[in-house]
Amino acid sequence: MMGLLEWILDLLLSPWLFVPLIYPGLISAFAVLLFIIWFERKLAAKVQLRYGPLYVLKRLGGAIQLVADLLRYLFAEPIVPDQADRLAFIFGPILLFASSYIAAIAIPISYDFYAFRSEISLLVVLGLNTLAPAFNLVIGWGSNNKFGLIGGLREGFLITADEIPMFVSALAMAVLYGTMDLVRMVELQSEWLWGIALNPLAAVTFFVLMLLSTSRFPFEIVEAESEIVMGPFTEYSGILYGLTMGASYVKLYVLSLLFAILFLGGWEPLPPLEFPGSWLILPGAVLFLKALVIMCLSVFMRAVYPRYRIDQALRLAWHYLFPASILSVFLSLLVLSGWSI
Amino acid sequence: MTDRRWSSPVFRLKGHLDAILTGAKYLITPRATVRYPEEVIELPEGYRGFIEYKKDICISCGLCATVCPANAMKMYVERAAEPGEEAPAEEVKPKRYPGINYTRCIFCGFCVDVCPTGALEHVETHDVAYEDFNSMIYPPGEFAAGPPKPEFDTPPRRLRPTMDERRGIAYEPAD
Amino acid sequence: MASKSESQVQGKAEAAPPGEIETLLGEVLEGLSPEISSARGAVSVKVPPDRLKEAAERLKAAGFDHVKAVTGIDRPDSGEIELVYHVSSYLDPRLSKWIVALRTTLPRDNPETPSLYDVWPSVKYHEMEQREMLGIHFSGHPDPRSLLLPESYEGVPPLRKDFKVKVEGINA
Amino acid sequence: MSEEEHVLELLIGPQHPASGHMRLVAKVDGDVVVSLRPDIGYVHRTVEKLAETKNYIQIIPLIERPPLADTANHNLGYVLALERLLGIEAPPRAQWLRTLLAEMTRIHSHFYGLGIHGIMLGSSTAFMWAFWDREIMIELAQRLTGARLTYSYMIPGGVRRDLPPGFEDEMDKALRYLERRIPDYHKIFFDNPVTRARLEGVGVLRREDAIRLGIVGPNLRASGVPYDVRKVDPYCAYPELDFNVVTREEGDSLARMMVRVGEIRESINMIRQILKKMPDGPILEERYLKMIPPKWKEWMAQHRRIKLPAALISLRPPKGEAVARVEAARGEAVYYIVSDGSPKPYRFRVVSPSIRNVVLFEHLIRNCRVADIPAIYGSLDYFPPEADR
Structure with missing residues (x-):
């Protein structure tokens, strides 16, 4: 009996299962999702002189509001409109959610704990992460709704505008570290300085692009309630809607983890503690906390900003962020040359 | 008259910073919400809420029903005695008394202001929930039995609003 | 804010003394057989229906640059519908003191009049409203839709006196 | 491609988060x-x-x-027309009290408009803040009149209530609070670079067009026409108040918003003057x-x-007619009563400001982007029930 339990524990703790399934994969993604949406609402509410979610578990300020919402979504009937393309309509949200989360498997959580280590793991994360917006297009087109169509097209415009500069500003860090291996990047940062100090331009650009690609304010353009109702997700209800709504937060989560690794020193510095399992828990927790701070900062923007118009967001991306990302590559080279002197 | 400063990216950057810092400042500002069923705002004196009817001083003039803009107030004829039947005086010569229909009442207070004897007066209540429309209609007898009162599961905390220079309205415990 | 001084000038502008506005209107509308009257601070000019548009054009030229209200009044007793355009001016401080009621009467069974949209575009929605509410036909109006009533509405135009509102009486 | 093939007809409303009842x-x-x-009439309630x-x-x-957000000014317009018809005038104190409530209503109505504009641009903070600060004036108006919005305060010949005790002090605190708040609004919303980007140069209403189309209120004044009934045809206590007509020259959505902000400031000043100068005396003729x-x-x-x-219940004005205009919060309201002696x-x-401004939808929302529809709509402070009446 004990043998079986140990075997299961071993299996779960094996990185090939633990990473995609538990952390930073599916389960922690869900947990973060439940927390961050609640926290976003609480933050906005505080700035707006009100309480936000309160009555579901009042002692903790309504902390499990999202669990209640999730239950409601689960039991609500997902209505598929007659005129919609059923296949695209139903599988769109599932694939959207899956593709938002899938990049998490390539994220290492300590020097020796990762699903796989590759010379190009940065590219794997960025590449997988680019998949998601395509399904927004599918959803928008498949739901056969004019607002959905416009929302999908907006996403289509934004894909290139945010992904290309994001690639470049992430690659600026690869240039700086001389590697695309995320584990090696953390190692180097612990020897030198955090990435954000070495190349602040890349960090700022990456952060703004993160907001843009995950549809946070002020770039909440794809959904834009007062303009196009809910964009691609206008026709959705029930758990399918829940998936579409969660997808962008999961994407934010993955990108925040990446941000923490690229710019904030990953799981370094580790607190000098020793306890059973600390080899896994400590670096994981440090990385998670850093990512959480980034996420909180991102969702705080809801309380500060209105939304840009799509042409303004595109102009910002192409006129300012894209040149800034190119500049950050040169900045990396400059830093490197300064380093070698 | 367009502000030229806005064309400068540095000025815009300052605008972004200002906005974010102002948002952050309000993270530590006290909230304004009154959590209603647990806390109840005390209404000012003279609030135009539900109406109290003192039938004993009513002179059946019908002005309240005439002035009512929403036709909520109506004069009801009390039970009239059959000819020849022995009955109390008010049933032989039936009087009319007002009754109110709160599905229509708009709480303008004209009836209260026009009542020549002061038989009608507002009470500071506005939050009564009904289960059906019929129970919102009060014929004279029920109307005279007193205004409806809100029911709370637990007695609410009463808050008195006072103006405050820093918070706008400060709600302080009333008792 | 730049025009603070301008507005103060306007605020202090002398009102046309009584009589002056009537004289002015008389001059402007000369030859259109206007009946000018004033009561309770309001000036009223009545013209025959066929002169309405010309009167409007002349008033516009005199500085009355917008219409505040278009009102049809159904008068079944005399078999007429009275049409009133309340006009005034934004720019001329001497005229903007006044609201001039330009009025005419139309036969009740076939109320038709040229739309004043060409003269004052500001009448657009008011005329649409009077059209559906009183059944006045404004020929040349650019928008044939109904405004407030549903397109499918049929029956007596609601603001005609023969459209009766059923009201619950106070003793009902 | 032919026109039909690439033009999409988008039905925004009446079931849309930002369409209002239209x-x-x-x-x-x-x-x-x-x-x-614009297709209006969804909330027509046959007032006339x-x-x-x-x-x-x-x-x-x-x-x-x-x-609904601007009841006192419309109440005043109607009562003025009726008084003109009856040939009576309210006593001075009643006139000042009317002016007081009218300006308080203007403040909370403008906050309402700014809040709606905020949420249409996606700034939930501006929305929530404006609706909270609106509450300040509503609370005070409630003490004066006994109701939050539907005051029914002005009656022919006067007003129904006098100032409650301690009103001046409370009002003073409230006004100082509002003055403290406006800079924060500037930082988080009015002067937010995103708001600027969304509103500047969007939906420009030229001065000639504003006059030609008979636009009223802040929308007119934002296009550089200093027309304000409170100055042009002063009523109640306005001749004795010192205030500026806020105008802007640009005529874009930002200008319309800023005119409202300016008017809130002017109203704050006016309320201070009113409470200082208000004469004693009866409040009914x-x-x-x-x-x-x-x-x-x-x-x-x-x-x-x-x-x-x-x-007062069965007033019988003499045969005749009367017309009155007031500067309501959203613009000039005209009341015209024809009496037959009954x-x-x-x-x-009733000609409400919104029905006169509705033409701006087809005039301004043209050759702009889809996202500009709510940006311009919000800047007009258009209120469908007011237009439909």
Whole structure:
């Protein structure tokens, strides 16, 4: 009996299962999702002189509001409109959610704990992460709704505008570290300085692009309630809607983890503690906390900003962020040359 | 008259910073919400809420029903005695008394202001929930039995609003 | 804010003394057989229906640059519908003191009049409203839709006196 | 491609988060709005016809319903027209009290408009803040009138209540609070670079067009026309108040918003002056005051309220007509009453500011982007029930 339990524990703790399934994969993604949406609402509410979610578990300020919402979504009937393309309509949200989360498997959580280590793991994360917006297009087109169509097209415009500069500003860090291996990047940062100090331009650009690609304010353009109702997700209800709504937060989560690794020193510095399992828990927790701070900062923007118009967001991306990302590559080279002197 | 400063990216950057810092400042500002069923705002004196009817001083003039803009107030004829039947005086010569229909009442207070004897007066209540429309209609007898009162599961905390220079309205415990 | 001084000038502008506005209107509308009257601070000019548009054009030229209200009044007793355009001016401080009621009467069974949209575009929605509410036909109006009533509405135009509102009486 | 193939007809409303009770029929080519047609009437409630069935005093609550955020100014417009018809005038203190409530209402109505504009641009903070600060004036108005919005405060010949005790101090604190808040609004919303980007140069209404189309209120003044009924045809206490007409020259959405902000500041100043200069005296015209039974005099003085004399219930104005205009928060409101000598008006005409501004939808929302529809809509402070009446 004990043998079986140990075997299961071993299996779960094996990185090939633990990473995609538990952390930073599916389960922690869900947990973060439940927390961050609640926290976003609480933050906005505080700035707006009100309480936000309160009555579901009042002692903790309504902390499990999202669990209640999730239950409601689960039991609500997902209505598929007659005129919609059923296949695209139903599988769109599932694939959207899956593709938002899938990049998490390539994220290492300590020097020796990762699903796989590759010379190009940065590219794997960025590449997988680019998949998601395509399904927004599918959803928008498949739901056969004019607002959905416009929302999908907006996403289509934004894909290139945010992904290309994001690639470049992430690659600026690869240039700086001389590697695309995320584990090696953390190692180097612990020897030198955090990435954000070495190349602040890349960090700022990456952060703004993160907001843009995950549809946070002020770039909440794809959904834009007062303009196009809910964009691609206008026709959705029930758990399918829940998936579409969660997808962008999961994407934010993955990108925040990446941000923490690229710019904030990953799981370094580790607190000098020793306890059973600390080899896994400590670096994981440090990385998670850093990512959480980034996420909180991102969702705080809801309380500060209105939304840009799509042409303004595109102009910002192409006129300012894209040149800034190119500049950050040169900045990396400059830093490197300064380093070698 | 367009502000030229806005064309400068540095000025815009300052605008972004200002906005974010102002948002952050309000993270530590006290909230304004009154959590209603647990806390109840005390209404000012003279609030135009539900109406109290003192039938004993009513002179059946019908002005309240005439002035009512929403036709909520109506004069009801009390039970009239059959000819020849022995009955109390008010049933032989039936009087009319007002009754109110709160599905229509708009709480303008004209009836209260026009009542020549002061038989009608507002009470500071506005939050009564009904289960059906019929129970919102009060014929004279029920109307005279007193205004409806809100029911709370637990007695609410009463808050008195006072103006405050820093918070706008400060709600302080009333008792 | 730049025009603070301008507005103060306007605020202090002398009102046309009584009589002056009537004289002015008389001059402007000369030859259109206007009946000018004033009561309770309001000036009223009545013209025959066929002169309405010309009167409007002349008033516009005199500085009355917008219409505040278009009102049809159904008068079944005399078999007429009275049409009133309340006009005034934004720019001329001497005229903007006044609201001039330009009025005419139309036969009740076939109320038709040229739309004043060409003269004052500001009448657009008011005329649409009077059209559906009183059944006045404004020929040349650019928008044939109904405004407030549903397109499918049929029956007596609601603001005609023969459209009766059923009201619950106070003793009902 | 032919026109039909690439123009999409977008039905915005009446079931849309930002349409209000109306439908906007937009023709969209890509992200550009080719043309837009407002379809109103979804909340038409036949005020003009209903008024013909009601006594004059019963119309007061009726005309307060359509312009819900801006009741006092419309109440005032109607009462002024009625008083003109009756040939009476309210005593000075009543005039000042009317002005006070009118300006308080202007402040909370403008906050309402700014808040709606905020949420249309996606700034939930501006929305929530504005709706909270609106509450300040509503709370004070409630102490004065006994109701939050539907005051029915002004009656022919005067007002129904006098200032409650301690009102001046409370108002002073409230005004100082609002003055403290406005800089924060500037930082987080008005001067937020995103707001600027969304509003500057968007929906420009040129001065000539504003005049030609008969636009009213802040929308007119944002296009550089200093027309304000409070200056042009002053009523109540306005001739004795020192205030500026806020105007802007640009005529874009930002200018319209900033005119409202400026008017909030002017109203704050005006309320200070009103409370300082308000004369003492009765709050109801003498002839009506005399009709109130003497036994109520003491009660009235104690409660600072009046009793309605029965004569006010069935006013019979002489045969004739009267027209009055007021500067309501959203613009000039015109009231036109035709009396045939009976206790009910023969014809009653309300021209609310929103019905005069509705033409701006088709005029301004053209050759702009889909995202500009709510940006311009919000800047107009258009209120569908007020337009539909």
